[in-house]
Amino acid sequence: MAKKIGIEVSLAISEAVKLADVDAIAAYPITPQTHIVEHLSELVADGELNAEFIPVESEHSAMSVCAGTSAAGARTYTATSSQGLALMNEILFIIPALRLPVVMTLANRSMSGPISIWNDHSDLMSVRDTGWISIFAENGQEAFDLTLQSFKIAEDHRVMLPINVNIDGFTLSHVIEPHEFLSQEEVDSFLPPYDPPLQLNPDKPVSMGMVGIPEIYFEAKKAQDVALVESKAVIKEIFQEFGEKFGRTYNVIESYRTEDAETLLLTMGSISETAMEAIDMMKDEQGKKVGLLRLRLWRPFPTDELRELVKGIKTLAVIDRAVSFGGTGAPVGGEIRSALYSTEDRPYVASFIAGLGGRDVTIKDFMDMVTLAEKMETEQEVHEYKMIGVRE
Amino acid sequence: MDALNVYAAKLAPQQESLAPGHRACQGCAELLAVRLVAKTLGHDFIIANATGCLEIVTSSYPHTAWKVPWIHVAFENAAAVASGVEAGIKILKKKGKYPVDREIKIVAQAGDGGTVDIGLQALSGALERGHDFTYICYDNEAYMNTGIQRSSSTPYGAATTTSPAGKESIGQVTMKKNVVEIAAAHNIPYVATASPSYPFDLMEKVRKAADAKGPAYIHVLAPCPTGWRLAPNLALSIGRLAVETKVFPLYEIVDGQYKMTVEYKHHRPVIDYLKPQGRFRHLQESNIEFIQQYVDASYEQLLKKIKMSEG
Numbered sequence: 040m041a042k043k044i045g046i047e048v049s050l051a052i053s054e055a056v057k058l059a060d061v062d063a064i065a066a067y068p069i070t071p072q073t074h075i076v077e078h079l080s081e082l083v084a085d086g087e088l089n090a091e092f093i094p095v096e097s098e099h100s101a102m103s104v105c106a107g108t109s110a111a112g113a114r115t116y117t118a119t120s121s122q123g124l125a126l127m128n129e130i131l132f133i134i135p136a137l138r139l140p141v142v143m144t145l146a147n148r149s150m151s152g153p154i155s156i157w158n159d160h161s162d163l164m165s166v167r168d169t170g171w172i173s174i175f176a177e178n179g180q181e182a183f184d185l186t187l188q189s190f191k192i193a194e195d196h197r198v199m200l201p202i203n204v205n206i207d208g209f210t211l212s213h214v215i216e217p218h219e220f221l222s223q224e225e226v227d228s229f230l231p232p233y234d235p236p237l238q239l240n241p242d243k244p245v246s247m248g249m250v251g252i253p254e255i256y257f258e259a260k261k262a263q264d265v266a267l268v269e270s271k272a273v274i275k276e277i278f279q280e281f282g283e284k285f286g287r288t289y290n291v292i293e294s295y296r297t298e299d300a301e302t303l304l305l306t307m308g309s310i311s312e313t314a315m316e317a318i319d320m321m322k323d324e325q326g327k328k329v330g331l332l333r334l335r336l337w338r339p340f341p342t343d344e345l346r347e348l349v350k351g352i353k354t355l356a357v358i359d360r361a362v363s364f365g366g367t368g369a370p371v372g373g374e375i376r377s378a379l380y381s382t383e384d385r386p387y388v389a390s391f392i393a394g395l396g397g398r399d400v401t402i403k404d405f406m407d408m409v410t411l412a413e414k415m416e417t418e419q420e421v422h423e424y425k426m427i428g429v430r431e
Numbered sequence: 432m433d434a435l436n437v438y439a440a441k442l443a444p445q446q447e448s449l450a451p452g453h454r455a456c457q458g459c460a461e462l463l464a465v466r467l468v469a470k471t472l473g474h475d476f477i478i479a480n481a482t483g484c485l486e487i488v489t490s491s492y493p494h495t496a497w498k499v500p501w502i503h504v505a506f507e508n509a510a511a512v513a514s515g516v517e518a519g520i521k522i523l524k525k526k527g528k529y530p531v532d533r534e535i536k537i538v539a540q541a542g543d544g545g546t547v548d549i550g551l552q553a554l555s556g557a558l559e560r561g562h563d564f565t566y567i568c569y570d571n572e573a574y575m576n577t578g579i580q581r582s583s584s585t586p587y588g589a590a591t592t593t594s595p596a597g598k599e600s601i602g603q604v605t606m607k608k609n610v611v612e613i614a615a616a617h618n619i620p621y622v623a624t625a626s627p628s629y630p631f632d633l634m635e636k637v638r639k640a641a642d643a644k645g646p647a648y649i650h651v652l653a654p655c656p657t658g659w660r661l662a663p664n665l666a667l668s669i670g671r672l673a674v675e676t677k678v679f680p681l682y683e684i685v686d687g688q689y690k691m692t693v694e695y696k697h698h699r700p701v702i703d704y705l706k707p708q709g710r711f712r713h714l715q716e717s718n719i720e721f722i723q724q725y726v727d728a729s730y731e732q733l734l735k736k737i738k739m740s741e742g
Contacts, residue, residue: 062522065515089526091518095511096556103508103553107479107515110502113523133504232528239477239500239516241535248503249490259492 043217048179048206049074051218052118052144055186057088058226061142062113062233065093065104069123070156071208072146076118098123102130102141109139110247112238114190117141120208121148121162128166134201135170136263137248140193140233141201143171144186147308147360148208149396157397158208160307161361163337164370170263172202172270173337175307177293179216182206184287187221187230192277194233198270205337207309209397221285229284271339291341292348296322297330302354302409302416303386305332307371310358310393310400317405329409334371342378349379352386356412358400359392359424369424387416390424404428439631444470453496454488458663460670461485461569461653464627465540468567471637472536474499477516481509481541481550484576485569507549510557510566513539517562536641537564543584544574547610558617558646565640565647568610571655579658583608586678587725588718589710591658596713606725614648615684621647623683623692628654628670632681632692639683652679660709669707676704677730688740689733701726 046054052075056064064083066076082088091108095101101117109115119127124145134141148162149155163173172192176182182204189202206212221229237245251259275291282288295315297303306314311333321327332348332355334341349355359369368376372390379385389412394400404427415422448469455462465485477500480486486503489496504512517537523529539557541550546568554566573591574580581594581603590602615622621643625633633651640647652673654666661669673679674693678701681693701723705711714722 062526063515063519065518089522091522093514093518093560095514096552096559100508100511100514100553100556103504103511104515104518106504106508107502107512107517108519108522109515110512111477111516111519111523112529113519115519129505130508137502137504239502239520240529241475241477241499241533242530244498244500246490246495246497246501249492249495250487252491255492 053078063108072120098126102127112235114233118144131169138199146208155396159360164361211309291336293333295331300330301328317402354416355386393427458656460666471634476536479513481545482506483542509539509541511553543570569653619646672704689736
C-alpha cells in the first residue's frame with residue numbers, strides 16, 4: 040500500500056488532475072476554489088504538467104474556453120465556486136448539450152446576498168437542472184479518487200457528459216488531510232487517454248451547437264436526459280473497477296451503520312463525518328436505532344438505490360444545505376419525497392435545512408434532528424421544510 | 432474596365448467552404464463577406480461562431496452550410512471559445528495527438544451585438560491573452576437577428592425598433608462605438624476594416640490577419656437590406672457609398688501602423704449614403720449636416736494617425 044501523504048485537499052485534487060495528464064485548464068480565481076488552480080498553474084509553470092493553462096477574464100469565459108478546448112479534443116478541467124458558478128450558468132447548460140466531457144471541481148460556497156465566502160450547497164443547487172453529473176466527496180481521499188474517476192466517467196463513450204465533483208469550501212478544501220496517492224503507472228492503468236468520438240478537425244469537419252428548430256429540439260433534450268440517466272450504470276461500473284484495482288470502493292449512496300435502523304439521517308458532503316459521530320453516539324450510548332445515508336451521486340439521481348435502502352425504514356431525516364425558497368421541500372428533501380412518493384410503505388420524510396453560509400452543524404444538531412424527525416413522524420406532521428440552528 | 436472585373440474574379444480562389452443553400456435574407460451582404468472569408472482561408476480552418484444571423488442561417492439542424500469544422504456555443508463568447516479551440520489544438524499538437532504538420536487557422540465570427548456589446552469582455556480577454564486567432568465582426572449596425580434592435584454599433588440618427596424615430600427623438604442618439612480602436616488598443620499585430628463591396632481588399636486583409644502571429648481583428652461593414660430598409664439589390668452599392676462618403680473608411684493597422692487601403696481623391700457627401708436607406712428617412716437637413724461634420728472630423732482624425740504612422 041502506498042504511503043499516506045499529509046496535504047491540503049485542494050492540492051491533492053490538483054495532483055489528481057496532474058496524474059490524469061489533463062491537456063487544458065481554464066480558470067478565473069474565486070474563493071474557496073483558488074488553491075486548486077493556483078497549484079495547477081505552479082505545476083504547469085514548473086513543467087511538471089504539460090498542459091495549457093488559460094487564465095481567463097471571467098468564469099463565463101472559463102467555461103467557454105473549456106467548451107473550445109474540449110471540442111478540440113483536449114482533456115479539460117476547471118474549478119469554481121458560488122458566484123463564479125452562477126456566472127458560468129449560461130454555458131453550463133450548453134456543455135452537456137454538446138456532450139463535452141469537462142471535469143470541474145466545485146468548492147461549494149453559499150450564494151450572495153449577503154455575500155458570504157463560507158460553505159453550503161446553494162451554488163450547486165442553482166445549477167441543478169443544467170444536465171451535469173454531480174458527485175459529492177466527503178473527505179480529501181474521496182476528492183482525490185473521485186477526480187480521477189470523473190475523467191474516466193465523463194469521457195466514456197457511453198456517457199460523454201460533464202461532471203462536477205463537489206467538495207465543501209474551506210471545511211474540506213482548505214484542510215490538510217492524509218491522502219493515499221496513486222502512482223502515475225496506477226493511474227495510467229485505470230484511465231486511458233481521452234479518445235474524442237468527435238472533434239474539431241478539418242480532416243473530418245463537423246458542425247457543433249447548431250440551431251434546434253421545434254422539429255428537433257425536444258428530441259435533442261430527450262436524448263440528453265436519457266444519456267444522463269443511463270450514465271448511472273457506467274458510474275457504478277467505474278466505481279466498482281476503481282475499488283477492485285485500488286481497494287477503495289465507491290457507491291452512489293453510501294450507508295453507515297444502517298443495520299436495524301428505524302430512522303435514517305441523509306446527508307451530502309463533509310458534514311457526513313460529523314453525522315457519523317452523532318450516529319455512533321446515538322447508537323452506542325443511547326441505544327437508538329439510527330443510521331446514516333450519504334448521497335454521493337446527486338445527478339443522475341440514484342432513485343432505485345434510494346428506494347432499496349429505505350425499505351422498512353420509518354423515518355428519513357434529510358439535511359439540506361440550501362433553500363428552495365418558498366418550495367415544497369429543500370432541494371434534496373423535495374427530491375427524495377418525489378422519488379419515494381410512488382413507493383409502498385415509504386418512510387416519513389422530514390426535510391431540514393442546516394448549516395447555511397458556514398454555520399456549524401454540530402453533533403447535537405444531528406441528534407436534535409433525529410429526535411424532531413421521530414416526533415414529526417409520530418404526529419405525521421405535514422410540513423415543507425424546517426430550518427435548524429437559525430437564531431429566531 | 433468591365434472585362435478586368437471579369438478577369439479579376441477568376442483570380443479569386445475557387446474553393447468554397449461555405450456551401451450554397453443557407454437561409455440568409457435576399458441581398459445579405461454579410462453572407463457574401465463570409466463566403467469571401469471562407470474562400471480565402473481554404474479548408475484548414477476552424478470557426479467559433481457567436482449566436483446571431485450568421486449562426487441561424489447556416490446551421491439549422493440537420494443541415495449545415497459549413498464544410499469546415501464549426502462550433503457555436505453562445506452569444507457573447509465566440510472569442511473565448513476560439514481561445515479554447517486554439518489552446519486545445521496547440522497542446523494536442525505539442526503532445527502529438529493532432530495532425531502536427533497542418534497549419535490550422537482559428538477564426539471567431541460574430542455580429543456587432545455579439546462583439547461591441549455583450550461580447551466585448553470576452554473579445555478583450557482573448558486579445559489580451561494573445562491567442563493566435565482571427566476575430567471577424569460582421570457589423571450590420573443593429574441586432575438584426577432579433578428584429579432590428581439598436582446596438583452600440585448603430586450609427587447616430589438610425590431608426591431601429593428600440594431606437595425609433597419619433598416626435599421627440601431622431602432614433603439612435605449616441606455615436607457608433609469605435610471597436611476598431613478598442614481592438615487596436617490591445618496592441619495586437621493586425622487590425623483592419625473591410626467591406627464585401629471591396630472583395631479583393633477584404634480577402635487580402637483576411638489573408639494578412641490569418642498569417643499574423645497572434646490575435647487579429649477585422650471589422651466588416653455588412654449592409655443589411657432588411658434592417659437598413661434598403662432594396663436587396665442595393666446592399667453592395669451602399670457598401671461602396673459608405674466608403675466613398677468617408678462613413679466607413681477602409682484601412683488597416685499593422686503592428687500599430689495605420690494605412691488607408693482604399694483611397695478616393697474626392698469624397699461624396701454623406702447624404703448620398705443616407706438617402707437610399709429607410710432607417711435614415713426621417714432625418715432633417717440639420718441632422719444630416721451634423722452627421723457630415725462628425726464624419727469629416729472622424730476621417731480627419733484617422734488621416735492624422737495615418738500621417739503619424741508614415742512618420
